[in-house]
Amino acid sequence: MASSSKSHRPRSKRDDDSDEEGVRGGAASLPDLLHFCSRAETLISELLCLSDRVPPEFLNPHFESVLFDLRYFDSPSMFESRIEGNIRLEALEDQLRESCSAFMHRFFLLANGAVVYHMELLKYLNELQEGLYVQCTLDRVLDDECGRQLLAESIQLFGCLLLLVEHRMGGFLREKILVAYLRYTHCFDYPNIKQICSFCRAHRPISDKILDVSPLSLRSAIILIEKPEYILARFPFPKLVVDAIISRLRSDDLYDQACHYPDPQHRTVALSLQARYLYILLLYSTEFLHDGFVMREIVDRFFKDHWVVPIFLHYAVDLLASWDAYKEAKLSISSCHSPTLIRDRCHNHCSKVRHILSKIDLVLTGSVLTKDYVLDRFQNLLSLVRNCNVALRWLLLHRISIERKFREIVTSVGISEQVDDDCLLVLLLKTSQLEFKVKELIVELLENKEALWNEKKHGASECIEELSGHCSGSWASPCKTKNESLKDWFGKLSQEVCLLDHRRAGTSGRIIYRMISTLKDIEKFHQIEENVQSKQHLSELQKYLQDMIKILNLDNDTLSTFSVITDAIYAWGYIPRFGELLGKKIELDPSLMLILHMFFLKFWRWVDAPLLRVAQNESPDLPCVSNFYSSQFAAQICTALDTLPVLLLEIFKEDGIQDQSFYSVNRIDKDKLEDLMQVLVL
Numbered sequence: 001m002a003s004s005s006k007s008h009r010p011r012s013k014r015d016d017d018s019d020e021e022g023v024r025g026g027a028a029s030l031p032d033l034l035h036f037c038s039r040a041e042t043l044i045s046e047l048l049c050l051s052d053r054v055p056p057e058f059l060n061p062h063f064e065s066v067l068f069d070l071r072y073f074d075s076p077s078m079f080e081s082r083i084e085g086n087i088r089l090e091a092l093e094d095q096l097r098e099s100c101s102a103f104m105h106r107f108f109l110l111a112n113g114a115v116v117y118h119m120e121l122l123k124y125l126n127e128l129q130e131g132l133y134v135q136c137t138l139d140r141v142l143d144d145e146c147g148r149q150l151l152a153e154s155i156q157l158f159g160c161l162l163l164l165v166e167h168r169m170g171g172f173l174r175e176k177i178l179v180a181y182l183r184y185t186h187c188f189d190y191p192n193i194k195q196i197c198s199f200c201r202a203h204r205p206i207s208d209k210i211l212d213v214s215p216l217s218l219r220s221a222i223i224l225i226e227k228p229e230y231i232l233a234r235f236p237f238p239k240l241v242v243d244a245i246i247s248r249l250r251s252d253d254l255y256d257q258a259c260h261y262p263d264p265q266h267r268t269v270a271l272s273l274q275a276r277y278l279y280i281l282l283l284y285s286t287e288f289l290h291d292g293f294v295m296r297e298i299v300d301r302f303f304k305d306h307w308v309v310p311i312f313l314h315y316a317v318d319l320l321a322s323w324d325a326y327k328e329a330k331l332s333i334s335s336c337h338s339p340t341l342i343r344d345r346c347h348n349h350c351s352k353v354r355h356i357l358s359k360i361d362l363v364l365t366g367s368v369l370t371k372d373y374v375l376d377r378f379q380n381l382l383s384l385v386r387n388c389n390v391a392l393r394w395l396l397l398h399r400i401s402i403e404r405k406f407r408e409i410v411t412s413v414g415i416s417e418q419v420d421d422d423c424l425l426v427l428l429l430k431t432s433q434l435e436f437k438v439k440e441l442i443v444e445l446l447e448n449k450e451a452l453w454n455e456k457k458h459g460a461s462e463c464i465e466e467l468s469g470h471c472s473g474s475w476a477s478p479c480k481t482k483n484e485s486l487k488d489w490f491g492k493l494s495q496e497v498c499l500l501d502h503r504r505a506g507t508s509g510r511i512i513y514r515m516i517s518t519l520k521d522i523e524k525f526h527q528i529e530e531n532v533q534s535k536q537h538l539s540e541l542q543k544y545l546q547d548m549i550k551i552l553n554l555d556n557d558t559l560s561t562f563s564v565i566t567d568a569i570y571a572w573g574y575i576p577r578f579g580e581l582l583g584k585k586i587e588l589d590p591s592l593m594l595i596l597h598m599f600f601l602k603f604w605r606w607v608d609a610p611l612l613r614v615a616q617n618e619s620p621d622l623p624c625v626s627n628f629y630s631s632q633f634a635a636q637i638c639t640a641l642d643t644l645p646v647l648l649l650e651i652f653k654e655d656g657i658q659d660q661s662f663y664s665v666n667r668i669d670k671d672k673l674e675d676l677m678q679v680l681v682l
Contacts, residue, residue, distance in 0.1 A: 029144070029146065029147075030136075030141065030144070030146065030147050030150055031617075032124060033124075033141075033147065033150035033151060033154055034150055034613060034616060034617050035617055036117070036120075036121050036124070036150075036154040037150055037153045037154050037157060037613040037617070038613045038614045038616070038617035038619045038621075039113075039117055039619075040117065040153075040154065040157035040158055040161060041157065041610050041611070041613055041614050041625065042614060042619065042621045042624075042625055043110065043113055043114055043117065043161055044157065044160065044161050044164065044312065044610070045610060045624075045625045045628050045629065046106070046110050046113075047110060047161060047164055047165055047168065047169075048164070048168065048628070048632075049628050050103070050106060050107055050110060050169070051168035051169050053103065054103070054169065054173065055099060055100045055103050057095070057096055057099060057100055058100070058173060058176055058177060059173075062092070063092055063096060065082070065083075065089055065092065066083060066089055066092045066093050066096060066180075067096075067176040067179075067180060068175075068176065068179045068180075068183075069172060069175040069176060069179065069202070070175045070178075070179065070197060070200070070201060070202075072179045072183075073179075073197075096180065097184050100180070101184065103177075104177055104180055104181040104184070105181065107174075107177050107178075107181070108178065108181050108196075111174075111178065111196045111199045111200060112190075112192055112196055114158075114161060114162075114165075114199055115192045115195040115196055115199055116192065117158060118158060118195075118235045119192075119195070121154055121155075121158065121237070122236075122237060122238075125237055125238050125241045126238055128141065128241070129238055129240055129241055138240075138241060138244060142244060142245075142248055148245075148248055148252070148254055149254055149255065151241075151245060152245050152248075152249065152254065152274070152277045152281070153277070153613070155237055155241075155242065155245065155280070155281065155284070156276070156277040156280045156281065157312075158235070159232055159280035159281075159283065159284065160280060160311055160312040160315075162231050162232055162234075162235065163223060163225060163228055163231065163232075163280075163311070164223075164312065164315065165199075166203050166225050166228075166231055167223045167225065167315070170202070171200070171201060171202025171203050172202050174199075174200040174201075174202070175200050175201065175202055177200075178196065178197065178200040198234045198235075199234070199235075201234075203225065203226075203227075203230065203231050204226045204227060204230075220573070221314050221315060221316060221400060221572075221573030222308075222315075222316055222317070222318060222400050222401075222402060223311070223315055223316065223317050223322075224317075224318065224321055224322070224402055225322075226325075227325060228283055228322070229283045229284075229286050232280075232283050232284055236284070237284060239285060242281055242284045242285045243285055245277075245281055246278065246281050246282065246285060246288065249274050249277055249278045249281065250278070250294075250297070250298060250301070252274075253270075253271065253274075254273070254274045254277075255273055255274065257270040257271065257272075257273060257564060258270045258271075259561075260560075260561045260564045260565055261386065261565070263386075266386070266390055267301075268301075268302060268303065268304060268305055268306060269390055269393065271301065271302055272302075272309075272310075274302075275302040275303065275309060276309055276310060276311045276312070278298065278302060279309055279311055279317065279319075279322075280311065282298075282329075286326070289323065289326040289328065289329040290326060290327070290328050290329070291328060292328040292331065292332065295328050295329045295331075295332040295333075296332045296335075298332070299332040299333050299335075299336055300336075303319060303333060303336065304336045305336070305345060305394075306394060306397065306398065307319045307320050307333060307336075307337050307398070307401070307406075308397040308398050308400065308401055310397070310569070310570045313569055313572065313606060313609070313610070314569055314570055314571065314572035314573045314606070316397065316400070316570065318401050318402040318403065319333050320333060320334065320337065320401070320402070320403050320406065321402040321403060337406070339405065339406070339409060342398075342406055342409050342410070343409050343413060345394075346395075346398075346409065346410050346413040346414070347413055347417065349391050349394050349395055350395070350413060350414055350417035350419040351417065352387065352391050353391055353395075353417075353419050353423065353424075353427055354417075354418075354419075356384070356387055356388050356391060356427065357426065357427060357430065359384055360384070360388070360430045360431065360434050361430070363381070363384070363434060364430070364433060364434060364437075369437050369438070369441070370441070371441050371444060371445055374438060374441045374442060374445065375445065375547065375550050375551070375554070376550070378442075378550065378553070378554070378558075381434075381438055382561065382562070382565070384434070385431070385434060385435055385438065385562070385565060385566060386565045388427065388431040388434070389431065389565055389566060389567075389568070391427070392424065392427060392428060392431065392568070392571070393570060393571075395410070395414065395419065395424060396424065396570070396571050396574060397570055398410045399411060399414075400573070421577065421578075421581060422581060422585075425578050425581050425582070425585070426585075428568075428571070428578070428599065428602075429592070429595060429599055431602075432595070432598045432599045432601070432602040433595045433598050433599075435562075435566050435598075435602065436598040436601065436602075438562075439559070439562055439566075442554065442558060442559065442562065443559070445551075445554055446554060446555075446556070446558070446559070449502060449551060449554065450502065452551055453502040453548065453551050456544050456547045456548045456551065457497060457498075457500060457544075457548065459540075459544045460497050460541055460544035460545055460548070461494055461497055461498065463537050463538075463540050463541035463544060464490050464493055464494045464497065464541060465494065466537045467486075467490050467534060467537050467538065467541065468486075468487050468490040468491060468494070486522070493515065496511060496515070497515075500512070500548070502548075502551060502552060505552045505555065508548075508552060509549060509552050512545050512548055512549050512552075513549070515545055516542055516545050516546065519538060519541060519542055519545075520542070522538065523535070523538050523539075563605070566602065567605055568602050568603055568605070569603070569605050569606045569609060571603070572603055572606045572636075575603070575636050575637070575640050576636070576639065576640060578640065579639065579640025579641065579642070582596075582640065582641075596641075600637050603633070604633075606629070606633060607626075607629040607630055607632075607633045610625065610629060611625060611626055611629065614626075
């Protein structure tokens with residue numbers, strides 16, 4: 001999968017290698033925690049796979065007579081007596097056993113895998129807080145950058161697994177699958193059977209509010225579970241460890257994301273990754289949810305301008321609904337999201353959309369976007385891309401809010417501002433196109449960084465030689481720099497330029513800044529101002545030096561920033577909805593087909609992100625997990641584009657009919673006959 005992802009992303013090999021080695025090196029220092037995170041990702045992928053393949057027999061009322069919930073264990077003989085001697089029910093039993101045994105076995109392995117994961121992680125955490133590991137205590141793990149991340153992920157991912165199990169495969173379905181498997185295999189004395197039953201036990205029914213999510217295609221992306229802490233309480237973790245992680249989540253920037261979002265208005269977006277961890281961890285330590293002071297602090301830092309929070313891939317929770325049972329938490333989140341504040345915030349984002357679209361059009365028009373343009377205006381382009389994604393993130397996430405009142409505010413303001421689904425799709429398409437082209441140019445600049453650096457350095461040296469040659473003029477002798485003639489000074493400057501090395505970015509940058517500052521002072525000499533040629537050479541020299549600084553600023557961290565700010569995993573649930581709109585837009589403008597690959601590549605991190613820890617752990621499950629997400633990615637795209645072949649054939653058919661009118665004429669001008677014959681011969 002690692003190689004597959006590289007082939008889809010315009011990312012230099014050197015950048016991939018350095019990033020992977022750095023992250024893997026940090027993760028490898030804590031192999032146990034890395035292994036837990038890898039296992040959790042594998043379990044979640046298996047859950048998502050099975051939830052899409054539930055045999056229809058388990059959902060068919062016709063089989064209800066032979067499918068039992070956990071009450072079966074209270075009186076097995078009573079339930080078995082209903083089937084024994086009944087030819088129809090025995091036939092259903094045989095059919096169920098024959099067609100569903102493989103699925104039931106995989107589900108049982110998933111349930112047992114989740115139980116074993118919890119038991120082993122619980123043991124590890126208990127031993128960690130008791131200091132049983134040599135040179136590895138809870139405090140040391142929390143003080144280590146990668147340790148903090150892995151510790152939080154190991155618990156958060158398991159919490160996500162429990163919530164996704166409830167969301168994707170309801171409790172009564174789980175009970176029926178488990179009981180059927182145990183009846184057919186006679187594994188009633190399995191070692192972890194009690195915990196497995198707890199994993200499968202039905203939770204309270206999901207609230208009817210989830211049926212209010214609109215549109216229909218987005219309902220599966222929003223999670224609403226009443227009292228989710230009850231599910232997590234079945235598999236608890238040490239309170240001391242959970243509270244210590246929460247403390248770090250509240251105060252630290254676990255993944256150093258703030259550097260990618262310098263604008264203070266984007267702070268909550270920068271912290272969105274650890275915000276999802278905080279949501280899960282708070283369910284393991286619910287007293288925080290009842291503490292008004294703590295919740296006001298948490299909401300102000302993480303959730304003050306949004307309330308729909310992705311917790312795994314595109315699966316999200318609505319805090320206004322999820323925290324409804326916790327008075328202080330609900331009060332804190334509601335105080336930041338009153339109808340008036342939501343309306344104002346939505347107006348703000350919608351007003352930016354039109355402005356952003358016009359700026360993107362200017363950049364994408366003609367041949368504006370070149371390597372020189374990217375080098376000169378990289379920070380402006382980065383800011384534009386960042387603003388595009390922040391606006392998209394807010395508007396797309398909050399259009400799936402469970403709370404009808406707030407969702408209608410978002411959609412109604414969008415309609416009034418002409419920012420509907422169609423407009424958001426246009427913004428997403430153009431943003432994808434801009435990102436693809438800019439990233440392609442950045443990669444090209446990075447790959448040719450040394451050659452470009454040498455080119456600018458050579459140009460600067462030539463300018464210095466020209467200026468040094470002019471120093472023999474009448475204005476040279478009275479002008480001194482540090483009591484040296486300008487000719488000598490330019491000679492030393494030439495030597496300094498030759499010694500500049502792009503691999504020593506910090507040192508070279510400081511030297512170049514000093515050079516530019518001195519050149520600006522020299523430029524003010526009246527002898528220079530009166531000499532047009534010398535002034536021009538000085539201007540060119542400063543331009544070369546400024547370009548060299550821009551080249552220094554382009555490094556592998558640039559691609560890391562680009563990857564972070566362009567992440568669109570949260571919007572993956574919109575693909576089916578946007579697939580319908582894409583068909584209509586392509587019917588009007590078939591040229592959109594040329595940028596569809598850019599559009600879908602924007603979502604590639606949906607495949608890439610769950611594989612990170614699995615790949616770092618060098619797990620043998622990597623091919624299986626990778627294959628699942630890749631196949632899901634491909635299947636979703638194929639579904640979205642399902643109508644396009646027919647649509648294109650219709651377009652070609654119409655074009656063909658229009659073209660036939662040219663050949664149906666019964667007269668040909670004499671002077672055009674020769675041209676026509678040449679065409680026919682060809």
